[in-house]
Amino acid sequence: MTTHPLPQDSINAYWTGRAPEYDDYQQRPERRDHDRAAWAxxxxxxxxxxxxxxxxxxxxxGYVALLLAGLGHDVTATDLSEGMLARAREHAARAERAPRFLQGDAVAPDFADASFDAITNRYLMWTLREPERALANWRRVLRPGGVLALVDSTWFPTGLDRDTSADFVELYDDGVRALLPLAAATSIDATRDVVAAAGFEDVSVTPLQSILELDRRFGVAPDHEVQLQFLITARRGRD
Structure with a gap:
């Protein structure tokens, strides 16, 4: 009998395969200091x-996690891709102040209620299954008054068929795509709206002009286009 991987397993496999190239790109020496200053x-x-x-x-x-730990925060970071976590832990071994890296599902973080002062993510929302469920859980593990800060863009406004790389076509198949409601969003408003619908307060969207300027100056990864990215912030109310 033929068995098929679960959609999340396919996503994990894609990012594990991409991990070395993805991480190397983020560490390009000609841009590294500029990026660190901008994201900080x-x-x-x-x-x-x-x-x-x-x-x-x-x-x-682990880019954001390591950055925030370097800024003095106590950071716990999770992912489901073993390949990505392996890279993150290599960086952590060399860091003066390292995050705690754990394997874990962003949709259902396994932490007690009101455990964190802030939740962050970058480039997650487009490839997140069940965003409504995820955001309800994020709100749960935030302390009252806690901050949500996420970064993303509309990477595939004309549809995911724009990426024709063999591994993407194979692993982001129709079954996976059907579970990712934000993957082909044509406006960042779709992400903002799902945050607001989860009960977060003070939801705001900020265009990241500094990152756009760096992308124009240094270029972007192969098969990518220069696109404006956005920071979405919100708070858990003090209910």
């Missing part, structure tokens, strides 16, 4: 003062 300013402006307890979901190779 972006997250530093919206997160609580350090040291805050931060949960970075869908951490990938």
């Amino acid at each position: 300013e972006i997250f530093g402006a919206v997160l609580p003062p350090a040291p805050a307890e931060v949960l970075d979901l869908g951490t990938g190779s």
Whole structure:
């Protein structure tokens, strides 16, 4: 009998296969310091003062988690891709202040209620199954008044068929795509709206001009286009 992987298993396999190339691109020496300064300013402006307890979901190779730990926060970071986590842990072994990297599902983070002062993620929302369920859980594990700060864009406004790489076509098949309601969003408003619908307060969207300028200056990854990215922030109410 032929068995088929679960959709999330296919997503995990894709990102594990991409991990070395993805991580190497983020560490390009000609851009590394510029990126660090830009992202530190972006997250530093919206997160609580350090040291805050931060949960970075869908951490990938740990870029944001390591950045925030370097800024003095106590960071726990999760991902389901073993390949990405392996890269993240390699970086952590060399860091003066390292996050705690765990294997875990961003949709259902396995933490007690009101465990964190802030939740972050970057480039997760487009490939997130069950975003409504995920956001309800994120709100649950945030402390009253806690901050949600996520970054994403509309990467596939004309549909996921734009990416014709063999591994993407194979692993982001029709079954996977059907479970990712934000993957082909044509406006960042779709992501903003799902955050607001989950009961978060003070939801705002900020275009990230500094990252756009860096992308124009240094270029983007192969098979990608220069696109404006957005920071969405919100708070859990003090109910």
